Amino acid sequence: MSATSESRIVFDYLAEAVFAELLQGEELSLNLSAEDQVYLRFNNSRVRQATDVLQRNLKVTMQCRGRKFEFTYDLTGEEPWDLATLRSLLERARREVQVLPEDPFVVPMQDFGKSDQHHAGERPSYEEVIECIASSTAGTDLTGLFASGPQIRAVRNSAGQNHWFSTETSFLDYSLYTVNASGENKAVKGLYAESVWDRQRCLASIETSKRQLSLLKRRSHPVPPGEYRAFLAPAAVAEIIGMFSWGAVSYSAWKKGGSALRKLIEGETSFSDKFNLKENFLLGLTPRFNSLGELPPEEVTIVEKGLLKNLLVSSRTAEEYGVASNAAETGGWFEEHLRSAEVMTGELAEADALQALGTGLYVSNLHYLNWSDFQTARITGMTRYACFWVENGEPVAPIQDLRFDESLYRIFGTELESLTRESQIIPATDTYHRRALGGRKIPGVLVRAFRFTL
Amino acid sequence: MKTTLAIKPRYPDFDIQRALTWVIPEADWVGLRFVQEHTHQRTVRNQRPEHNAVSFDRGVMIEAVVDGQIAYAGTSDLSEQGLREAARRAASLARASAPFKAMCFSEQLRPKAQGGFVSPQRAGLDSQTLGEFTDHLIAACRHLKVSDKIVNTSAEATLVETWLRYVTSSGTAIDEQFLLVSNNFAATAQDGTESQRRSLNGPVARCRQAGLEFFDFELLYVDCERVGRQALELLAAQNCPDETLSLVLAPDQMLLQIHESIGHPLELDRILGDERNYAGWSFVKPEDFGRLQYGSKLMNVTFDPTVAGEFASYAFDACGLAATREYLIRDGLLLRGLGSLESQSRLGLPGVANFRSASWNRAPIDRIANINLEPGNNSFDDILAAVERGVYMESNISWSIDDYRNKFQFGCEYARLIENGKLGKVLKNPNYRGVTVPFWNSLKMVGNRASHQVFGSPYCGKGEPSQIIRVGHASPPCLFSAVDVFGGSK
Numbered sequence: 014m015s016a017t018s019e020s021r022i023v024f025d026y027l028a029e030a031v032f033a034e035l036l037q038g039e040e041l042s043l044n045l046s047a048e049d050q051v052y053l054r055f056n057n058s059r060v061r062q063a064t065d066v067l068q069r070n071l072k073v074t075m076q077c078r079g080r081k082f083e084f085t086y087d088l089t090g091e092e093p094w095d096l097a098t099l100r101s102l103l104e105r106a107r108r109e110v111q112v113l114p115e116d117p118f119v120v121p122m123q124d125f126g127k128s129d130q131h132h133a134g135e136r137p138s139y140e141e142v143i144e145c146i147a148s149s150t151a152g153t154d155l156t157g158l159f160a161s162g163p164q165i166r167a168v169r170n171s172a173g174q175n176h177w178f179s180t181e182t183s184f185l186d187y188s189l190y191t192v193n194a195s196g197e198n199k200a201v202k203g204l205y206a207e208s209v210w211d212r213q214r215c216l217a218s219i220e221t222s223k224r225q226l227s228l229l230k231r232r233s234h235p236v237p238p239g240e241y242r243a244f245l246a247p248a249a250v251a252e253i254i255g256m257f258s259w260g261a262v263s264y265s266a267w268k269k270g271g272s273a274l275r276k277l278i279e280g281e282t283s284f285s286d287k288f289n290l291k292e293n294f295l296l297g298l299t300p301r302f303n304s305l306g307e308l309p310p311e312e313v314t315i316v317e318k319g320l321l322k323n324l325l326v327s328s329r330t331a332e333e334y335g336v337a338s339n340a341a342e343t344g345g346w347f348e349e350h351l352r353s354a355e356v357m358t359g360e361l362a363e364a365d366a367l368q369a370l371g372t373g374l375y376v377s378n379l380h381y382l383n384w385s386d387f388q389t390a391r392i393t394g395m396t397r398y399a400c401f402w403v404e405n406g407e408p409v410a411p412i413q414d415l416r417f418d419e420s421l422y423r424i425f426g427t428e429l430e431s432l433t434r435e436s437q438i439i440p441a442t443d444t445y446h447r448r449a450l451g452g453r454k455i456p457g458v459l460v461r462a463f464r465f466t467l
Numbered sequence: 468m469k470t471t472l473a474i475k476p477r478y479p480d481f482d483i484q485r486a487l488t489w490v491i492p493e494a495d496w497v498g499l500r501f502v503q504e505h506t507h508q509r510t511v512r513n514q515r516p517e518h519n520a521v522s523f524d525r526g527v528m529i530e531a532v533v534d535g536q537i538a539y540a541g542t543s544d545l546s547e548q549g550l551r552e553a554a555r556r557a558a559s560l561a562r563a564s565a566p567f568k569a570m571c572f573s574e575q576l577r578p579k580a581q582g583g584f585v586s587p588q589r590a591g592l593d594s595q596t597l598g599e600f601t602d603h604l605i606a607a608c609r610h611l612k613v614s615d616k617i618v619n620t621s622a623e624a625t626l627v628e629t630w631l632r633y634v635t636s637s638g639t640a641i642d643e644q645f646l647l648v649s650n651n652f653a654a655t656a657q658d659g660t661e662s663q664r665r666s667l668n669g670p671v672a673r674c675r676q677a678g679l680e681f682f683d684f685e686l687l688y689v690d691c692e693r694v695g696r697q698a699l700e701l702l703a704a705q706n707c708p709d710e711t712l713s714l715v716l717a718p719d720q721m722l723l724q725i726h727e728s729i730g731h732p733l734e735l736d737r738i739l740g741d742e743r744n745y746a747g748w749s750f751v752k753p754e755d756f757g758r759l760q761y762g763s764k765l766m767n768v769t770f771d772p773t774v775a776g777e778f779a780s781y782a783f784d785a786c787g788l789a790a791t792r793e794y795l796i797r798d799g800l801l802l803r804g805l806g807s808l809e810s811q812s813r814l815g816l817p818g819v820a821n822f823r824s825a826s827w828n829r830a831p832i833d834r835i836a837n838i839n840l841e842p843g844n845n846s847f848d849d850i851l852a853a854v855e856r857g858v859y860m861e862s863n864i865s866w867s868i869d870d871y872r873n874k875f876q877f878g879c880e881y882a883r884l885i886e887n888g889k890l891g892k893v894l895k896n897p898n899y900r901g902v903t904v905p906f907w908n909s910l911k912m913v914g915n916r917a918s919h920q921v922f923g924s925p926y927c928g929k930g931e932p933s934q935i936i937r938v939g940h941a942s943p944p945c946l947f948s949a950v951d952v953f954g955g956s957k
Contacts, residue, residue: 051560052932056741059569063560064932065540066828067553068526083520086476087543094479101477102523108470109519112597114605116516140563147567157744158931186931188744198748269619270655270662279660346670380747383867385878386896386955388661393876395869416867416874416900420956444932446828467874467900 016049017131017163017179019090020069026092027071027099028169034100035171036107040122042170044072044304047088048447050162051139055187058150060143068447069165072304073099075106081119082109120328124173125306134181134208136161145212146185150219153226157187157203161210164448168306178300180450182208185215186442188398191226199229199411202248202378202398206440225399234402234410236465242373243463244366244403245424247437247455250356252379253424254453256392257290258350259384261421262315263341264324265348268334273390274421277321282422284319285429289357291315292325292341296353298440299451303327303352309340315351319426325349355454359432366433368406369459375401375408376463379417390421393466416467424460433457472600472626472679473593474505476523481545483632484640486527489547490554491636494531494561497554498577498635500785501527502827507592507626511604513612513619526827530577530635531557534565537572541828569813574637576808577786584643584782587775588678591646592626595679600624603684610688611654613695616702618662619655620695624648624682625671625925639787647778647937648681649674649925652691656698663701663895665694665880668719669862672922674778674937697881700893706954707882707897713857713911714899714950715850718920720879721840721942723863726924728903729761729768730835730938732872733795734929735806735818741832746929747870750903751801753814759801762907767841768796770805770819777837778923778939784820785831793819795838799908806833825934832930837923837939843913850912850946852888858952859883859890860897876900896955906947914943 024045035041047069054062069088074081084102088095142159161183169175184206193199203222205215245253260266261274276282292313294301302308307328314322325341327349341349361369374396382394396415401408420426436456443449483501490497503525510518526543531554540557542549607622627647634640650673653666667673667690675681716724736742737749751759772780772790781790786808795803804810806818810833824831851859865878882897883890901909923939 050932053564054741054931056569056739056743058567060536060564060567061569061741062830062832063536063538063564064830065538065553065556065560066932067540067542067544068828069543080516081519083518085520085522087523087525089479089546090544090549091479091546097477097479098523105474105476109597112470113519113601114516118515139560143564143567156740160932186744190740190743200743202744270657270664271619275660275662281660380870381867383865383876383878385865385876385898388896389956391956393865393867395867395874397870414869414871414874416869416876418876445928445935448932467876467902 016067017165020045020047020165023088023090023092023095024167027096030096031099031103032171038077040076040171042074042122042168042305045165045167046070046447047165048162050160050448053139053143053159055146056156058147058153058155060147073102075103075110076119076122077110079115079119080110080113081116082106082113118329118333120332122170122172125308127175128302129177130300132180132208135210136181137183137210145215149216153223154190155187156190157185159185160444160448164450166300166450168302168304170306174306176302176306182206183210184440184442189222189226191230193230193411194232197233197413200398201225201229204442228401228408229399229411231410233413236402236412236415238465238467240462240464242370243460244370244375245458245460246377247457248439249376249379250458251439251453251455252382254354254356254455256382256421258347260347262324263347263349264326264334264336265330265343267324271348273384273387278324284316284422284425286318287359287429287432288319288425289317291355292351292353293355293454294353296355296438296454298353303340303342307340313339352451356456358434358436358456361431361433361459363433363435363457366457366459367403367408369431370403371406372404374412375403385418391418392421393418415465417464418466419464428460428462430459430461470597471593472507472595472597473591474521478525479545483634486550487634487636489550490529493551493554494533494558496532496574496636498530498633499527500827501632503630504826505628509600509604510621510623511601511608512621514605514608516601524826528824528827528830529553529557531561532572533558533561535571536561536565536568538564539830570809576812577635577637577639578788579638580783580787580789581640582782583641586645586676586780588646590679592679603682607652607687607691610691611652611695613692614699616656616658616699617654617695618657621653623651633785633787641783641787643781643783645676646678647674648677650682652687654695654698656702658702661702663698665698665701666862667694668922669864669880671925672719672722674923674925676776676778676780701881701895704893704895707858707894707952709953711949711951713854714947714952715854715857715859715885715944717861717944718942719862719922720860721945722922722940723866723877725838725840725940725942726835726938727866727868728872728875728906730805730838732903733805734833735804735810735814735816736833738804739810739813742929745931750871750873753816755801756804756816757802760799760908761796761801761904762799763910764798765843765910765913766796766799766907767794769794769839769841770821771837771839772820774837774941777921777941778937779836784822785824786822788820788822790820805835823936825936829932829934834936835927835938839940840942842916842919842943844915845912846915847918847944850914850944851885851890853912853946854885854888857885858894858897859885873902875903894954897952898954899950899952901950909947909949910945911948912946914945919943
């Protein structure tokens, strides 16, 4: 039996057992995150670490008398033992809700319906993957991570809702390294991701990356700090869009003084009318239901023609501030965040991007972003990977990594010249605790001026 | 019956020595690392309960060696069948990857070790009731709210109990137990579109190996009122100037400076290139050890897992190597990297006992643990007196550094102008930027032991698959000359 099927049997067994045992006034929600993954780590085209992880993590939320307590534990997969542990923790939860003060913003559990999605994939044998990657890239200095296997998210609650999402995909997230004529290390970033592993398509992805290395081998072009025209490729724009999930478009963060886009939210300023941002679950990158089992609208417009249309509002935030919820996911220091962001495309053909740039910087990737001036939505970060100096529409040479310091209001506002007609799906490859789901659909962006400081 | 903070779930029995006998036949060499960790998160916001959650992690990572290659399999199924199956998966991965291995395993990389460690504590989780502890957090929020302009207060406590056991087919048996505590108390002030956040030493910088005695609430309340008032001061303050000035960093910012510009670049697995696809490489080259003048002569940096109560102290690392204090940098000269026995054997360089994994579901890699800047001879007043014009910064709020750990930019919550040797007006939105080696060579004064403080972080991220691990950093305040400082936009 597959890990997905086994997980479902255990999850349903536990849910039905404990829902039947609830006392008067108690509400319970069970939230399963599980994966059966192989992680292969490569360095210099050799296998540095190979790890197999089978994990099933169950979060249980107990609500009673306006109090709430959560606990999470690792399922063994042995039903009687998992139920015994769950029962012992439920006893603790009952004591917690007797002692804790009332939480006025607890949201009563509801039946948000039922859904069942399974996206079948074909998991390759790791023997084949190891041989393919190591053999085909020998001598090219590939470093990266291959991950493959089923991922599960499921939510049931005592009000009757029951949502299941499972998917099987693989990705190879890699970098190819070389040394250029200036004696500097240079690299190009690549990603191959599919539900059915295809050796030829994986090799084609690596070959495309290898071809980019030739330009990187040229002597670096010196770029002193200053302002330059810049074309930001989709992967670089995706990093910047990630900052919108650091509280910037969260209703709760805004009310607590934690949104860097306060001036946009309160109508003091705006982005360019070319900039449109939405949460789009139709991309199919992540289950639509959130960790409470709530179903947000298929699309939530955040910014339309440069103006704020909606902030992300969780049901708890809605309860606290008396506003309507759009079933946003919340949690952590940054409150509500985007799970499936899409930046709408523009008019610039990707093939014409360098010509439109003229002379300036082509930025493939950005790295390690953070706020530089929270009040003005200024961010800092570094260029990374295949970034080039471009003259008269022709890439001339790679650059040394530069630190930028620039406001979101300039990147997507006063300095935004155009967005590309095409956009790229950039799936999440995060693996903290477990493989992430979700991603972003992002076009390239041409800006008239981008500030570099170091 | 009183409901204390202590929780004892009902778990299936687990005997790790017996489990070892189940899996030994599956490979040429086998190790089992059992992790059980209870993480209690108690958060109060604006005097109301916000988050009461406890996670119970429990599982085993099996290490299996076949044909000179080691591979791993993590499972929370601790039955005989579950562990045998995991061992077979690990052995199969090792067999498949052996022809393409990056390193040949030998038993010298897992030295036979026996021993234990118990972190220091005076008051366990059963010494306080849940009700009393929650009341203290509520009171902390009350003390943070010193004005109606304080729009948000939060008091967050994290209590972690960890049990680690590691056994191998070559006779290692290690048993370590930890109680780890941290807090994050903060106030946000707001006036118009301006908002300023101030916390106790930056987010979760206050973290230690200790018991509930760490939460001395009477002292915490005094600190809460201070940072509440400072959040208001920041609302009315001028921006930090854009100038090249002397910079004095408080120990709670030195923690971040040490972490990002000493800790990470000295990791030997970074230098070997393992991290190039995610966390990054390092500007440090193997030939720099023993030769590179990393900082000024005042710079002395140790890897020290022996400091009682510091956040990342332990007796053995994850391969069984006994953890000892070592100088990484002495008189500014780079001596030693942060590398486990595996990295040491791959590079032919000395390292330290820093092979660590975040939990049972991750394989160990080279990690920062306790990295400390050793005290110098100057009091804090001596340092200030040496500055004609400069900026003093406290408590990290923003961090960014390139993937070779060269060009950094860090921001702080709170700053004061220094003029003619005295602390002057409060400055908001303070930032500074620099390049690692020139910056450390601009180190002009190092505070004495009396000014030395111990902090840390629960959130050091690295690795593929990624892992978050705890680190400790102790430092006195330090003076750097000619640093580019700047503030927010007008």
